Amino acid sequence: MSKPVVAITRPQDRAKKACEIVEKLSGVPVLAPTLDLKPVNTESLRELVERKDELDWIIFTSPTTIVSLNKFYPDFIKTLDCKLAVIGNKTGKLAEKQGLTVDLMPEDFTAEGLIEEFEKRGITNQTIGIPRTASARPVLPESLEKLGNKVILAEAYKSLFPMDDTKVKELITKIKNKEIDAITFTSPLTVENFFTIAEDKQEIAEMLNENLLTVSIGPITAKVLDKYNVDYIYPDTYTVPDMMELLFETLNRC
Known part of the structure; x- marks a missing residue:
């Protein structure tokens, strides 16, 4: 079985830990920051x-x-x-x-x-x-x-808003090509900016629902996903480690 490919939309300077956790859980991280701090x-x-x-x-x-x-x-x-x-x-x-x-x-x-x-x-x-x-x-x-x-x-x-949205556009192409297994969002703005960069918001939302597992860090971020009609899960404790653990547990059950 190939390793799950997980998209991380966190800001670049806060994504290192998330990428490390994905690798530790035998996944492949794809970093596409939708937010700059x-x-x-x-x-x-x-x-x-x-x-x-x-x-x-x-x-x-x-x-x-x-x-x-x-x-x-x-x-x-x-x-x-x-x-x-x-x-x-x-x-x-x-x-x-x-x-x-x-x-x-x-x-x-x-x-x-x-x-x-x-x-x-x-x-x-x-x-x-x-x-x-x-x-x-x-x-x-x-x-x-x-x-x-x-x-x-x-x-x-x-x-x-990210000064360079190249990686996000590349991620959207990967999503369309069914090269991504899961995507994670850690704040409302990571969701908003992602869909701002996506030209066809409805098409991308449908692709997330049909082909990917979408994971929110918690209910506040999830409310923005609701706005775009995206299905999601989120952990009981709103941390990146708990979020990733839930992600891989869910993928392994599929």
């Missing part, structure tokens, strides 16, 4: 850094946030004196490598999961910093404010 030093990020001493909490929603802060303000993280909440194991592990203690990480690795934990703990009347991408969903800051907290929102990086 670019750290940026914005006015809002500078303001957050200047107001560091006001913070009761800071929330890191992705590793790229930490990368951006270290790039532009290398002393910021090491001098933080507030509680830390993170979304996801990878973000938590990177924060701990920086010498930080993670005070809160929800079992459900989504903004909704984090909000639920803040509600359970009755966290209110706190000043909370959230450095992230400006294209992120508004649910997290809005919900925290509804709980009576003050939110300092900062743009730490940009989520960009």
Whole structure:
């Protein structure tokens, strides 16, 4: 039996682990980034850094946030004196490598999961910093404010349409030629950008349904797949390793 060919649409600088997992599980990864991440030093990020001493909490929603802060303000993280909440194991592990203690990480690795934990703990009347991408969903800051907290929102990086879409177009050709067994999406924008690059969206969606196994990292990304009428599965725990494990378990049952 030939090795399953798995398409990975993550940003280039965050895809190494996913490719390694596919190879470890006896698959062949095909990297076609549908998203570029670019750290940026914005006015809002500078303001957050200047107001560091006001913070009761800071929330890191992705590793790229930490990368951006270290790039532009290398002393910021090491001098933080507030509680830390993170979304996801990878973000938590990177924060701990920086010498930080993670005070809160929800079992459900989504903004909704984090909000639920803040509600359970009755966290209110706190000043909370959230450095992230400006294209992120508004649910997290809005919900925290509804709980009576003050939110300092900062743009730490940009989520960009890929500057070079050659690999994505090559992937689409491979999909049409039935050379791909599965495709993975790890954020809503990876889905949106993929279908923006695809000229015939309906045709590609039908091909995904008929010829491929589509795997979403979780329910938020899955909602965008619903928009394009693509069938999918996603793991109980919203991480890349769990996603890949489910992918290969499902392929092996077929």
